[in-house]
Amino acid sequence: TGHHWGYGKEDGPSAWHRQYPVAKGNRQSPIDIIPDEARRDSSLGPIFLKYDRCTSLNISNNGHSVVVEFNDSDDRSVIQGGPLDNPYRLKQFHFHWGEKGCEGSEHTVAGVGYASELHLVHWNAVKYKTFEEAATAPDGLAVLGIFLEVGDDHRWLHMITDALYMVKFKGSSTDFKGFNPKCLLPSNLHYWTYLGSLTTPPLHESVIWIVLKEPIVVSDKQLGMFRLLQFSGEEDGRRMRMENNFRPPQPLKERLVRSSN
Ligand SMILES: CCOC(=O)CCc1ccc(S(N)(=O)=O)cc1
Numbered sequence: 001t002g003h004h005w006g007y008g009k010e011d012g013p014s015a016w017h018r019q020y021p022v023a024k025g026n027r028q029s030p031i032d033i034i035p036d037e038a039r040r041d042s043s044l045g046p047i048f049l050k051y052d053r054c055t056s057l058n059i060s061n062n063g064h065s066v067v068v069e070f071n072d073s074d075d076r077s078v079i080q081g082g083p084l085d086n087p088y089r090l091k092q093f094h095f096h097w098g099e100k101g102c103e104g105s106e107h108t109v110a111g112v113g114y115a116s117e118l119h120l121v122h123w124n125a126v127k128y129k130t131f132e133e134a135a136t137a138p139d140g141l142a143v144l145g146i147f148l149e150v151g152d153d154h155r156w157l158h159m160i161t162d163a164l165y166m167v168k169f170k171g172s173s174t175d176f177k178g179f180n181p182k183c184l185l186p187s188n189l190h191y192w193t194y195l196g197s198l199t200t201p202p203l204h205e206s207v208i209w210i211v212l213k214e215p216i217v218v219s220d221k222q223l224g225m226f227r228l229l230q231f232s233g234e235e236d237g238r239r240m241r242m243e244n245n246f247r248p249p250q251p252l253k254e255r256l257v258r259s260s261n
């Protein structure tokens with residue numbers, strides 16, 4: 001129905017405010033993280049990712065990114081600790097990337113972007129009954145952001161890139177069982193955290209962001225596989241390579257970024 005949002009010149013991030021006025025809100029994401037201006041907060045404990053019993057379900061192309069969904073019907077896979085008052089259930093993860101190695105992440109660090117950014121999306125099932133309800137609440141979601149930088153092959157990312165040919169077109173989905181995203185984590189979980197939003201429409205200001213300081217390393221060949229995906233559906237006349245599906249940094253406004261030790 002109607003004209004949908006995208007990442008092109010006409011329907012991209014600079015146009016989203018027309019249909020989603022919150023795009024100009026006071027807690028929008030992503031942001032440029034300036035490490036020297038982040039406040040070290042000794043009350044910020046470590047985060048815990050309890051993913052050992054996670055159940056991945058499928059991998060799909062939603063026309064904006066490639067998404068792996070999980071069974072979130074109970075607390076089998078949660079993130080907790082750090083800035084979070086409750087455990088948040090893992091619902092899905094997805095990526096944002098560019099067309100060249102230099103940019104593609106959503107958050108930047110002192111003005112420098114990475115080639116890609118992985119988002120692990122969790123919701124507060126203690127306070128809210130559904131993801132949809134949590135997605136509109138100020139403390140409803142917790143998204144763990146992990147930067148990807150280009151270097152050697154990532155030894156486990158092939159599990160995802162090998163499946164991408166099955167979800168080339170918008171609206172395609174396929175089974176994706178037995179994948180544990182723990183294999184995509186860097187060696188240490190030091191992080192920055194701040195209150196923000198979804199980085200795509202509906203841009204709800206419902207996300208507690210936890211951005212890891214240490215990137216993971218993937219090869220340009222592996223990243224190139226993501227660019228074989230299409231924004232467009234199989235029947236759509238025009239081929240639209242899926243790349244540059246990232247929103248640029250938004251004004252920090254009155255926010256504080258805190259840093260774990
Ligand atoms: C209520 C429906 O809302 C949704 O489906 C939002 C899905 C959605 C989840 C996470 C993100 S991100 N890039 O900020 O991690 C964006 C959009």
Ligand SMILES: [Zn+2]
Nearest residue numbers: 094096119199
């Ligand atoms: Zn995202």
